[in-house]
Amino acid sequence: MSSLLIKNAEIVTMNEKEEILHGDIYIEDNRIKQIGPGLDRQADVIIDAKNKTIIPGFIQTHIHLCQTLFRGQADDLQLMDWLRQKIWPLEASHDEESIYYSALLGTGELIQSGTTSIVDMETVNHTDYAFQAIAKSGIRAMSGKVMMDKGSDVPGPLRESTSSSLQQSADLLEKWHGRENGRIQYAFCPRFVVSCTEKLLTEVRELSRRHGAFVHTHAAENRGEIAIVQKETGMRNIVYLDHIGLANEKLILAHCVWLDDEEKSIIKKRKVKVSHCPGSNLKLSSGIAEVPQMLEQGISLSLGADGAPCNNNLDMLNEMRLAALIQKPVHGPTSMNAKTVFKMATIGGARAAGMEHEIGSLEAGKKADMAILNLNDFHMYPSFGTDTISRIVYSATRADVETVIIDGNIIMDNRKLITMDKQTVLQESNKCIRRLLKRSEGIFL
Numbered sequence: 001m002s003s004l005l006i007k008n009a010e011i012v013t014m015n016e017k018e019e020i021l022h023g024d025i026y027i028e029d030n031r032i033k034q035i036g037p038g039l040d041r042q043a044d045v046i047i048d049a050k051n052k053t054i055i056p057g058f059i060q061t062h063i064h065l066c067q068t069l070f071r072g073q074a075d076d077l078q079l080m081d082w083l084r085q086k087i088w089p090l091e092a093s094h095d096e097e098s099i100y101y102s103a104l105l106g107t108g109e110l111i112q113s114g115t116t117s118i119v120d121m122e123t124v125n126h127t128d129y130a131f132q133a134i135a136k137s138g139i140r141a142m143s144g145k146v147m148m149d150k151g152s153d154v155p156g157p158l159r160e161s162t163s164s165s166l167q168q169s170a171d172l173l174e175k176w177h178g179r180e181n182g183r184i185q186y187a188f189c190p191r192f193v194v195s196c197t198e199k200l201l202t203e204v205r206e207l208s209r210r211h212g213a214f215v216h217t218h219a220a221e222n223r224g225e226i227a228i229v230q231k232e233t234g235m236r237n238i239v240y241l242d243h244i245g246l247a248n249e250k251l252i253l254a255h256c257v258w259l260d261d262e263e264k265s266i267i268k269k270r271k272v273k274v275s276h277c278p279g280s281n282l283k284l285s286s287g288i289a290e291v292p293q294m295l296e297q298g299i300s301l302s303l304g305a306d307g308a309p310c311n312n313n314l315d316m317l318n319e320m321r322l323a324a325l326i327q328k329p330v331h332g333p334t335s336m337n338a339k340t341v342f343k344m345a346t347i348g349g350a351r352a353a354g355m356e357h358e359i360g361s362l363e364a365g366k367k368a369d370m371a372i373l374n375l376n377d378f379h380m381y382p383s384f385g386t387d388t389i390s391r392i393v394y395s396a397t398r399a400d401v402e403t404v405i406i407d408g409n410i411i412m413d414n415r416k417l418i419t420m421d422k423q424t425v426l427q428e429s430n431k432c433i434r435r436l437l438k439r440s441e442g443i444f445l
Contacts, residue, residue: 002044003028004408009049009372011035012388014056014346014361018339020388025054027368030181030408034364045410047403049372053388056361057116057140057369057406058316059349062216062254062275062304065130065143066091066099066123068106069433071308079222079284084153087309091123092157093439098432099126103133104420105429106314111139111417113315113398114371116406119216119252119275119304119353121146121189124158124165131176134184138411138419140369142214142353143176144189145169147204151195155443162200166207173211183407185214185353187252192218193229193237198244205245214250214354220263221255222286238263238272247272252352254304255280256294257287264297273300273352276344278322279313280306288326292335302349303341320345320393338393372403 004027011021013035023037034041067087074086094102099122110118120143122130127145134141147165148158160168169188177186188204190196208215219237220226226236233240239262241247249271256274259267267274276289294301303323305314320341327336350360358367373396375383380395404412411418 001029004045005041005043006047006049006054010053010388011362012053012055013363015363027408030368032362032364032366032368035362051376053373053375055371055373056346057371058114058345059117059360060115060304060316061119061252061302061349061352062277062306063118063120064307065103065106065120066094067307067309069098069102069429069436071312074309079286080224082284082310088155088158089440089443090436092155092443093436094123094126096126096129098436100129100133101425101428101432103130104137104425107134107137107139108417108420108422108425109314111404111412112401113317114401114404115316116140116369116404117359119187121216124148124160127172131184135180136419138406138409140183140406142185142187144187144216145172147190147200148195149200150197154195162197165200166203170207173213181407187214187216189216193240194225201246202244208250214252215246216252218255219253220258223258226258236260236263238266242266242270257281257289264294268297268299275302275304275352276323277304277306278326279311279319284310292327292331300351301344302352303344315398316345317396317398324393338390342389342393368405368408370405371401373400374402375400
């Protein structure tokens with residue numbers, strides 16, 4: 001049994017009372033055992049966090065680790081052109097090594113900016129190697145291979161049969177779900193209605209029910225995408241997903257920028273989870289989701305950076321700031337305050353992944369997933385008389401994240417990643433993208 005004691009910190013708990021305490025956190029193995037002032041405990045490792053702030057690790061509910069290598073390769077395009085011209089050819093060019101280093105590159109960036117848990121969607125092929133990278137990195141993840149069995153404009157290497165897509169997904173769940181002391185979970189990931197047959201989606205529904213697994217997909221991100229779905233099904237995205245029985249508490253929908261009142265009502269009634277991705281929605285010119293209205297209606301909302309080629313960074317601090325600011329010109333200065341978006345980034349993400357009893361707040365009995373921030377720098381001062389959560393949301397940067405603990409393990413210590421060699425990942429990432437760019441030149445849509 002290993003133990004860790006963090007002393008003398010400001011602790012942003014995000015518990016039911018939303019308490020901010022000053023004191024210590026005692027951890028045994030992977031769980032928080034005690035929180036309070038002046039804990040008299042012995043521990044294998046002691047961290048003095050005087051003048052520092054501990055927060056629950058950020059939980060991002062929509063990420064594409066397989067796309068991290070494509071950062072800067074698909075700028076200034078709308079969604080469907082972005083997919084057809086750049087992302088699908090690049091994904092089709094992936095090999096085992098490139099998937100592995102793309103996932104390591106992404107997890108390294110996520111951890112360095114305080115994210116401890118993700119809901120991830122991979123590509124069609126080589127997903128086992130993404131899971132290997134996830135396991136090595138130490139991050140907590142719910143992930144799955146993307147499923148695509150429809151679309152004449154989908155490159156050949158991404159176009160799979162329905163039966164193959166289902167079998168490979170089931171095999172990956174069997175191998176990876178619950179691995180690493182439960183740190184890794186599997187989710188079924190049909191890409192979106194545009195690229196999935198109804199047979200695939202209904203079989204995913206049954207697999208989800210059988211295994212109690214989540215389903216993670218995109219919906220209502222772009223008006224062009226919605227038009228395609230309406231033409232093919234006669235229904236809007238959420239109405240169609242509800243029609244085939246996929247709309248339930250195990251469904252995580254990324255984006256939901258363009259919802260009508262009927263779709264919002266279905267999402268609320270069926271307890272569907274929505275992942276808001278402000279940075280991606282802005283960069284792809286998809287639009288601005290009606291987040292204040294969804295929150296007023298009691299819809300479960302969390303945050304995600306999406307992928308590096310549609311955002312260019314995976315930093316939750318950046319997403320929180322954007323989520324707060326983009327609503328204010330339309331809905332007023334109080335429409336999205338700092339505490340609201342901080343909740344979305346922590347306990348809101350935990351609820352989306354069905355883990356609110358395990359992560360998302362700092363409480364005795366919960367998993368030890370947290371970040372230690374050093375908020376003592378020019379851009380964070382003056383600190384006197386200011387609100388801690390407001391300082392984090394509006395002023396903090398990834399450079400302020402000093403230490404990251406996941407499942408009770410120190411994954412980053414004083415800005416140094418413990419689980420991977422940074423220079424190796426950077427060097428191999430450049431080698432891989434050079435190879436993929438050359439290979440993708442021969443893939444025509």
